[in-house]
Amino acid sequence: MSLEGRLSINLATTRGSWGFAEAVDGCLRHGITAIAPWRDQVEAIGLKEAARIVETNKLQVTGLCRGGMFPAEDKAGFQANIDDNKRAIDEAVALNADCLVLVVGGLPGSSKNMPEARKQVADGIAAILPYARENKMPLAIEPLHPMYAADRACVNTLSQALDLCVELGEGVGVAVDVYHVWWDPELATQIARAGQMGAILAHHICDWLVPTADLLLDRGMMGDGVIDLPEIRRMVEAAGFHGAQEVEIFSKENWWKKPGDEVLATSVERFHTVC
Amino acid sequence: MSLEGRLSINLATTRGSWGFAEAVDGCLRHGITAIAPWRDQVEAIGLKEAARIVETNKLQVTGLCRGGMFPAEDKAGFQANIDDNKRAIDEAVALNADCLVLVVGGLPGSSKNMPEARKQVADGIAAILPYARENKMPLAIEPLHPMYAADRACVNTLSQALDLCVELGEGVGVAVDVYHVWWDPELATQIARAGQMGAILAHHICDWLVPTADLLLDRGMMGDGVIDLPEIRRMVEAAGFHGAQEVEIFSKENWWKKPGDEVLATSVERFHTVC
Numbered sequence: 001m002s003l004e005g006r007l008s009i010n011l012a013t014t015r016g017s018w019g020f021a022e023a024v025d026g027c028l029r030h031g032i033t034a035i036a037p038w039r040d041q042v043e044a045i046g047l048k049e050a051a052r053i054v055e056t057n058k059l060q061v062t063g064l065c066r067g068g069m070f071p072a073e074d075k076a077g078f079q080a081n082i083d084d085n086k087r088a089i090d091e092a093v094a095l096n097a098d099c100l101v102l103v104v105g106g107l108p109g110s111s112k113n114m115p116e117a118r119k120q121v122a123d124g125i126a127a128i129l130p131y132a133r134e135n136k137m138p139l140a141i142e143p144l145h146p147m148y149a150a151d152r153a154c155v156n157t158l159s160q161a162l163d164l165c166v167e168l169g170e171g172v173g174v175a176v177d178v179y180h181v182w183w184d185p186e187l188a189t190q191i192a193r194a195g196q197m198g199a200i201l202a203h204h205i206c207d208w209l210v211p212t213a214d215l216l217l218d219r220g221m222m223g224d225g226v227i228d229l230p231e232i233r234r235m236v237e238a239a240g241f242h243g244a245q246e247v248e249i250f251s252k253e254n255w256w257k258k259p260g261d262e263v264l265a266t267s268v269e270r271f272h273t274v275c
Numbered sequence: 276m277s278l279e280g281r282l283s284i285n286l287a288t289t290r291g292s293w294g295f296a297e298a299v300d301g302c303l304r305h306g307i308t309a310i311a312p313w314r315d316q317v318e319a320i321g322l323k324e325a326a327r328i329v330e331t332n333k334l335q336v337t338g339l340c341r342g343g344m345f346p347a348e349d350k351a352g353f354q355a356n357i358d359d360n361k362r363a364i365d366e367a368v369a370l371n372a373d374c375l376v377l378v379v380g381g382l383p384g385s386s387k388n389m390p391e392a393r394k395q396v397a398d399g400i401a402a403i404l405p406y407a408r409e410n411k412m413p414l415a416i417e418p419l420h421p422m423y424a425a426d427r428a429c430v431n432t433l434s435q436a437l438d439l440c441v442e443l444g445e446g447v448g449v450a451v452d453v454y455h456v457w458w459d460p461e462l463a464t465q466i467a468r469a470g471q472m473g474a475i476l477a478h479h480i481c482d483w484l485v486p487t488a489d490l491l492l493d494r495g496m497m498g499d500g501v502i503d504l505p506e507i508r509r510m511v512e513a514a515g516f517h518g519a520q521e522v523e524i525f526s527k528e529n530w531w532k533k534p535g536d537e538v539l540a541t542s543v544e545r546f547h548t549v550c
Contacts, residue, residue, distance in 0.1 A: 112503040118460070147422045149458035150485045150501045160460045183424035185393070185435045210425045215487055226425045228387040 007271050008034035008062040010204065010248035011041055014263055016256025020045045023260065024053055030264040034060040034244045036101075036202075042091060051094045061097040062246050063140060063175065063202050064088065068102035068153070070124030071117045073109040078120065081105075085128045089137050098243070099140040099201040100132070101175050106151045117154045125168055133171045140201040141165065142175040145183075147215050157181070158190035165199050173197075176236060177204035177248065179219055182227045188235055195239025203236050204248045205229060205275060217252035221266055223274035233275060245275060282546050283309035283337040285479065285523035286316055289538055291531025295320045298535065299328055305539040309335035309519045311376075311477075317366060326369045336372040337521050338415060338450065338477050339363065343377035343428070345399030346392045348384040353395065356380075360403045364412050373518070374415040374476040375407070376450050381426045392429045400443055408446045415476040416440065417450040420458075422490050432456070433465035440474050448472075451511060452479035452523065454494055457502045463510055470514025478511050479523045480504060480550060492527035496541055498549035508550060520550060 009032055011023045018026060020041045027035055035054075042050045042064075054061055067088040072078040085102075092100040104121040111117065125139065132139050143161040144153035155161050158181055161174045174194055181187055194200050207225030212218050222229055233245065247267045249255050255263050284307055286298045293301060295316045302310055310329075317325045317339075329336055342363040347353040360377075367375040379396040386392065400414065407414050418436040419428035430436050433456055436449045449469055456462055469475050482500030487493050497504055508520065522542045524530050530538050 107501055112501050112506075114458070114503070145421060146458040147420065147487070147490075150483060154458075156458055157460065183389070183421040183429075183431055185432065208425060212422070212490055215422075215490065226382055226387050228389070231387075 003031050003268065004033050005060065006244055007032055007268065008036055008060065008244040008246040009264065009267065010036040010065065010246050012038060012065070013247050013249045013255065013267065014260040016258070017260035020050055021053060024057060024059065026260045026264055028057060029261070030268055032264065032268070033058065034062050036061065036063040036065060036246050036248070037095070038065045039088060039091060042095070047091055047094055054095055060244065061095045062244050063099050063101045064092040064095055064097040066101045066103045067139070069105040071105045071108040071120040071154070073111070077108070078124070082124060082127045085124070086131050089128065089132050089135055092137050093135050097137070099138040099173070099175070101140045101142050101202065103142055103144060104153045104155045106149060106154050114149070114154055121154060122164060122167060125164065125172060129168060129171055138201050139172045140175040141172060142177055143180055145180040157184055157186070158194060159186055162190060162194055162197065162199060165197060173199035173201040175202035175204060176200055178227050178229060178232050179204070179206050179208060182208060182232065187232070191235040191239050195241070198240070200236060200239055200241035202246060203241060203243065204246045206247065206249045214252065217250045219249045219251055221249060221255060222247070222270040229275045245271065247271070278306050278543065279308050280335065281519055282307055282543065283311055283335065283519040283521040284539065284542065285311040285340065285521050287313060287340070288522050288524045288530065288542065289535040291533070292535035295325055296328060299332060299334065301535045301539055303332060304536070305543055307539065307543070308333065309337050311336065311338040311340060311521050311523070312370070313340045314363060314366060317370070322366055322369050329370055335519065336370045337519050338374050338376045339367040339370055339372040341376045341378045342414070344380040346380045346383040346395040346429070348386070352383070353399070357399060357402050360399070361406050364403065364407050364410055367412050368410050372412070374413040374448070374450070376415045376417050376477065378417055378419060379428045379430045381424060381429050389424070389429055396429060397439060397442060400439065400447060404443060404446055413476050414447045415450040416447060417452055418455055420455040432459055432461070433469060434461055437465060437469055437472065437474060440472060448474035448476040450477035450479060451475055453502050453504060453507050454479070454481050454483060457483060457507065462507070466510040466514050470516070473515070475511060475514055475516035477521060478516060478518065479521045481522065481524045489527065492525045494524045494526055496524060496530060497522070497545040504550045520546065522546070
C-alpha cells in the first residue's frame with residue numbers, strides 16, 4: 001500500500017544526516033512523498049530551489065516549521081516578530097505547504113508574566129491572520145508540552161489552542177503532536193472538539209521515552225515509548241482528519257547520530273507496525 | 276517576624292546533607308519550626324524516634340511524603356499498594372502530619388493505557404479513604420507536572436485532581452506545588468475552585484529553571500527561575516489557604532551539593548525577598 005498521503009517526514013527527523021535536498025532524495029528512496037521542512041533548511045538551499053524540488057517531485061508539504069515566537073520585550077521586538085511571521089507565510093505559500101506551523105513563543109526576556117505572554121500570542125496571531133487569509137495559508141497553532149511553557153510556547157493544551165482558534169476565527173487551526181498532548185486528561189474530548197471545529201491541520205507522531213534524558217532533544221521513535229499511538233490516531237481520524245501522520249523526532253544522542261536511511265527505514269517500518 | 280506557620284522545609288530539600296534528625300536541628304537553627312519529611316527518612320531513624328523529635332520540638336509537620344503509586348499490573352500488586360498506603364496513613368498519624376501527600380503513580384509495567392491507570396488511581400484512593408477518614412488524616416492529591424505522567428503521576432492538572440476530589444468526597448484535597456502547576460492556563464480558576472471546595476491542603480514552592488537540565492532533579496531555588504511566586508501565593512491566599520509555604524527542591528547538581536545550612540539560609544532569605 002502506497003505511503004502517499006499517509007506518511008510524512010518532518011525534516012527535523014533527519015537533521016543529523018541531511019539537508020533539504022538529501023532528505024528529499026532519501027524520502028523518495030523510501031517511497032515517502034510528503035515532507036515538512038524547517039525554515040533554516042529551506043534557507044540553506046534557497047527558497048526557489050526548495051520550491052522547485054517540491055514541485056518537480058510532486059511532493060506534499062504537510063507543514064512548514066515554523067512561525068510563531070511572538071512575545072517580545074518591547075514593541076519593536078513584537079513588530080519584528082510579526083514581520084518575520086509574514087515572511088514565513090510567504091515561504092509556506094512558495095512551498096505550497098498545507099499549513100504554517102506556529103510554535104507561539106514563551107516568556108519574553110526576564111518576564112514571569114504568563115498571562116501577558118499569552119495575550120501577546122493572541123495579538124500576534126491576530127496581526128498576521130489577515131495576511132495569512134489573503135494568501136490562503138492556514139495557520140496551525142501547535143500546543144507544546146507544558147515543559148516548554150517558559151521558553152518555547154505558552155500555549156500548552158489543545159483546549160487552550162482551540163479557545164484561541166475560536167477567538168481568532170477562520171484560517172487558524174491546530175497541529176496535534178502526540179508528544180505534546182498524549183498526557184492530557186482532556187485529550188479525547190479536545191480532539192473531538194477540534195474535529196467539530198474542522199480545526200485539525202496536522203498530526204505529528206513520535207514517542208515519549210521513559211526515562212527522557214533531555215527536555216528537548218530526546219524524543220523517541222514510534223514504539224519505543226509509552227504513547228498509545230493507535231488510540232490517538234483513532235481519535236484524530238474519528239475527528240475527521242485523514243491527512244498524513246508526520247514523523248517529527250528530535251533525538252540528538254540517538255536518531256540524529258544514525259544514517260538518514262536507517263532513520264527513514266525504521267520510521268516506515270514503525271508506521272506500519274506501531275502507528 | 277517569626278517563620279512559625281509560614282515557612283516549612285520539605286526534607287527532600289536538604290537530602291544532600293542531612294537525614295531526619297540533622298535536618299530538624301538545622302531547621303531549628305534557622306528559626307524554622309515546620310517540616311515535611313519523606314517516608315524513607317522517617318524509616319531510617321525509626322518512626323517512634325521521628326515522632327518523639329517532632330513532639331519534643333513542637334514541630335508542625337505540613338505533610339508526609341508520600342503515599343500514592345497506586346497503579347499496578349495485577350490485583351496482587353494493586354492490593355500491595357493499598358496496604359502500603361494504609362501504612363503511610365499510620366505513619367502520618369504518628370507524626371501528627373497535616374496531610375499525607377499522594378503522588379498517585381503512572382503507567383504500570385509496560386502499559387500505555389492512561390485511562391486505565393487513572394481509573395486505578397481513583398479506585399486506589401477510594402480504597403484507602405475510609406481508613407484515612409477513621410484516622411482523621413487528610414489525603415492531599417498532588418497533581419504532578421505532565422512530564423511525569425508516564426512514570427510518577429497520571430494526575431497532571433489541578434482541574435483533574437479537583438474532579439477526583441469531587442468524585443471521592445470528604446477527606447481528600449490537593450497539594451498545590453508551583454513547580455507542577457505554574458504553566459497551567461487554568462491556574463487561577465482552578466486555585467479559586469479549590470478554595471471554594473476548601474480543598475487546598477498544602478502549598479509547595481521552588482522554581483522552574485530555564486534551561487532545566489534534568490526532568491526530575493533540577494528544580495530551582497525560589498527566585499532563580501521563571502515562576503511568578505508572589506502571584507501564585509496571592510491566588511492561594513485569596514482561596515483561603517494561609518498555611519505554610521513548603522520549600523521542596525530536588526537539585527542533584529546544585530542545592531544537594533551545598534551544605535544544609537546554606538540551603539536553609541538561602542531558603543529563608545528568598546522566602547522573605549521573593550515569595
